[in-house]
Amino acid sequence: MRRTLTTALAATSLLVLAACGTSQPSADESDEPSPDSGPITLTDGAGRTVELPGPAEKVVSLEWQMTEDLLALGVDPVGVADVKGYSTWNTAESLPADTTDVGLRGEPNYDAIYQSDPDLVVLEVYGPDDAVVKRLEKYDVPVLAVLGADAKDPLAQLKETFTLIAQAVGKEGVAEDVLAELDQSIEDAKTAVADATPETTDFVYADAYAQGSTISIRPYGQGSLIGELGETIGLTNAWTGEVDPAYGLGSTDVEGIAQVGDVHLFYTGTESGTWLDKLSGNPVWEAAPFVTNDRFTPFPEGIWTFGGPRSAQQVVDAFVAGVA
Known part of the structure; x- marks a missing residue:
């Protein structure tokens, strides 16, 4: 559904507006993946086993939520689907100006992906037979497919997706800090709503x-x-x-x-x-x-x-x- 959102809402264009409290964390040395980090084995949102030789550093993102998550973790993607659209619709985290555009969400430019020479492609999965996943799997490109939403518990799903991406890039410590900030924002908002009566x-x-x-x-x-x-x-x-x-x-x-x-x-x-x-x-x-x-x-x-x-x-x- 989200891959067709831009078409469905073409008449509802958004401008970029910087928001308070969404600054990107500054990673210290303890947050950086160690060059000696061992292999990483993950189970992704499609139930696939994803094996990486170490924390991914050159990551391509094919969905805006995943792009935002990488940026919040202190990782600049080497390629992003629909750079202009992301910068218009999502102001939570800013992309570097020179970010490579790798096509549309759901219809990526595979040549642009390969030319980015990624060690991981992160995307949102839309079922066990997702066409983009299947096509990328034919080539030697590790793919992490995540679930972007689950109406049974959307907030828990958001946190699970964020944590999974953090594990893939070796940024678990940063993820814990970001999620703690979200929890504090929620607690502060509860108090503000109650006080506002x-x-x-x-x-x-x-x-x-x-x-x-x-x-x-x-x-x-x-x-x-x-x-x-x-x-x-x-x-x-x-x-x-x-x-x-x-x-x-x-x-x-x-x-x-x-x-x-x-x-x-x-x-x-x-x-x-x-x-x-x-x-x-x-x-x-x-x-x-x-x-x-x-x-x-x-x-x-x-x-x-x-x-x-x-x-x-x-x-x-x-x-x-x-x-x-």
Whole structure:
């Protein structure tokens, strides 16, 4: 699903906005992989056994969450899928300006990958017969396939993915520090929400896009990472509609979202409000309680809602700012 996100949301472009509290850790000598480190054996998200002669140093990332995770660990990828898209949609960690682009997520440029001479390619797996994994396996390129999401426990999955990547690059100590910072951010946000005593703690988060005169809205329901983060800090996700089993994403229209009642409606910040412009004068929209009570709030632009620990910190900060 995430590999088609850019197409589905082409009308909802984001600008880069630096966020507080997401600085990249500075690795000291103890954080650097030892040249004498022994072989590493991992079981990845596809159930595959991945054997590395030592911590991977030249890593290609084919998914933005994995790119963010590598950067948060202090590892600059030698190649990244859709560099421009990452820099637009994910501001949690900045890519070096000279990062090599290796094609699209889901449709990578294999020649560019091979020319990067990686000792590991990290990607998100989409099932046991993932075509990209199978093609890379035909060549002498180690592949670490990770699960980007699990609606059963999205926050635990985020941490598991981050830890797995850290093990592959020999940065377990850095990973522990980053995850501790995330946990502290969550605890601080819990306190801030409780102290703010908002009139309602019910919320819905959604993104949307326009296709002609039709507006499609995608609520993040139970099992979504952003929904889980909201509930973890003391809010209540009010979207109860059907969602997909991996990312907790639903689908509705203006009439459907207007029925959620008197909630805080958060949405993906946009450059120009393309879909919002089309709602001017719409009686259903303008009568919705979250509009009339001024509880309709954009997230800062550039927060990737499918990201790693650093993006998660941005999310909880945005929730607090919206309800406090």
